[in-house]
Amino acid sequence: MSLDRGTPVRSIVVPFESDTSPGGLGRLGHHEVTERWRAVDRSAHSPHIVAVPSDDGEEWTAAALVTSRPHTAYLKIVDAVGDVPAAVAAVVAHARGQGLAQVKWEGWTAGHETAAAAGFTELRPPLAQSEGADGPAAGYVRWLCDGAVSEPPYYGQSTHFTCGAVTALVAQTQAGALEEEELDRSAELTLWRDATNFFACEPVGLGVAVRRAWPSSPVTVHLDADRPVLLDHYPESEQEWRALLQHASRTDAGRIGVPVDPDHLSLAAVRSAIGREEHVLLLVSLARMQGFDVPHWVLCHGAVPGALVIEDPWANAAAGDTWVDAHLLPVPDPSLDEMSTLSEDRFRGAVTIGRPQRHGVSSCEPAAG
The missing domain is CATH 3.90.70.10 (Cysteine proteinases)
Structure with a gap:
């Protein structure tokens, strides 16, 4: 896989299971981040880790938890740890390899400057979030296809029926x-x-x-x-x-x-x-x-x-x-x-x-x- 500018990106993709932890992930630290990853059952959204191995292949230098709704055309980065730019570049390449339209990034730990440097645009903050769904205050998107899509405001329904x-x-x-x-x-x-x-x-x-x-x-x-x-x-x-x-x-x-x-x-x-x-x-x-x-x-x-x-x-x-x-x-x-x-x-x-x-x-x- 490669970056848009042609720089090779070495990465591996492994399933994520909340009750186990790949060995390479623990050595990257950020235990508060990985605790958030395990806080809910993400199994319905195909959770997997996109990791960047070290030159000798013995350890990981970066990793991102990636999920998506089934039967859609995007990937979502929940968080990236370690060498964050390398992890995000690996996810983008992974998405391109699947012919997807878009990569999103939740703003739990990612700031505007970091996201912008990786080619992401900040989403408008939600006017309201749907009942019980406490998502991050910020989010980012990177389109991988041609065409412009204007962004409406996001408003989450406040009941189960509206x-x-x-x-x-x-x-x-x-x-x-x-x-x-x-x-x-x-x-x-x-x-x-x-x-x-x-x-x-x-x-x-x-x-x-x-x-x-x-x-x-x-x-x-x-x-x-x-x-x-x-x-x-x-x-x-x-x-x-x-x-x-x-x-x-x-x-x-x-x-x-x-x-x-x-x-x-x-x-x-x-x-x-x-x-x-x-x-x-x-x-x-x-x-x-x-x-x-x-x-x-x-x-x-x-x-x-x-x-x-x-x-x-x-x-x-x-x-x-x-x-x-x-x-x-x-x-x-x-x-x-x-x-x-x-x-x-x-x-x-x-x-x-x-x-x-x-x-x-x-x-x-x-x-x-």
């Missing part, structure tokens, strides 16, 4: 329809209350709530299912009244002019929408990324070769997942295609939000925000 509202609020903040200081828990719960199907936000109800909140923003709901959705896990008596609410949402959509497209939304169409500077709220299952089949809303807002870039308002603290994972998260198109195909009848639900309009014409410049 993901749909948060994705819409973040989209509208990036579009300039909402001031950043207005993106808070009050806005989160207010929009959820208007969109909820108790407790989930189904696609039509979410689209209607977005249009009500921002009448100048064009909204289209995409749902290729002709039945109420997200109800299968409820007993029949609970399904009945929630189904009535979903029918009411369809009536509301027709009355206020929110189209409901019954065709299957392709990932190519999602890319096209992003190219038009639109935002796509996409309903996914967390089974592939987190290991449990729970419906969840994410925001698609960027595209790079081979992957779409999403904002996930939730981080799985139990697996060592933080806002650094969830923010500017690249997911390969085939993986996202599978994640967003739900239930036995394999439906897809999404809400597309266009750029805010002024006087009936889409604006060229977003409002200040």
